[in-house]
Amino acid sequence: MRCPLIHLVTPLYDKLAIPQRAVELLVEEHAKHPHSPYLFVSPKTGTMFDPGSFRHTHEKILKAIGAEHIRFHDLRHTFATLSLKYGVDVKTLSGALGHYDAGFTLSTYTHATEGMKRSAADTIGSVISQAM
Structure with missing residues (x-):
C-alpha cells in the first residue's frame, strides 16, 4: 500500500x-x-x-x-505540545514533524502547559534542595 x-x-x-x-x-x-x-x-x-x-x-x-x-494547522501545535508533555523527546518529535532542527520545533510548535511549567519548577527545586 x-x-x-x-x-x-x-x-x-x-x-x-x-x-x-x-x-x-x-x-x-x-x-x-x-x-x-x-x-x-x-x-x-x-x-x-x-x-x-x-x-x-x-x-x-x-x-x-x-x-x-x-485552524486545521492548530492541530499540529497541539500534537507537538502534547507529545512533549507526555514525554516524547524533542529530537524524535522534530523528526515526526519533518523538521531538520529540534530548536525550530521547540520555538515554533510547542507551548508550555501549566503542568509542564509546574513540573519544571519542581525539578529545579529538587535539584537545588539536593545541592544544599
Missing part, C-alpha cells in the same frame, strides 16, 4: 511512525478498495479522496461546536 507524499517542506523525512491501531484502521480501510492505488479513496467516486474534503469536514465540526477560530 503506497501513500504518495504530495509536498514535503524538508525532504529529509519521508516516513512517519504511526500507532499500531492506526495501521490496523488503514488496512481495514484499504481492504474496502483493494485494487485502488490510493490509501484514501472517495466512496462517491472511487478515486483519490480530495484532501480539501478533510478541511471541509474539519470546518463543519468546528462550526457545530462553536470553535470556528481553531
Whole structure:
C-alpha cells in the first residue's frame, strides 16, 4: 500500500511512525478498495479522496461546536505540545514533524502547559534542595 507524499517542506523525512491501531484502521480501510492505488479513496467516486474534503469536514465540526477560530494547522501545535508533555523527546518529535532542527520545533510548535511549567519548577527545586 503506497501513500504518495504530495509536498514535503524538508525532504529529509519521508516516513512517519504511526500507532499500531492506526495501521490496523488503514488496512481495514484499504481492504474496502483493494485494487485502488490510493490509501484514501472517495466512496462517491472511487478515486483519490480530495484532501480539501478533510478541511471541509474539519470546518463543519468546528462550526457545530462553536470553535470556528481553531485552524486545521492548530492541530499540529497541539500534537507537538502534547507529545512533549507526555514525554516524547524533542529530537524524535522534530523528526515526526519533518523538521531538520529540534530548536525550530521547540520555538515554533510547542507551548508550555501549566503542568509542564509546574513540573519544571519542581525539578529545579529538587535539584537545588539536593545541592544544599
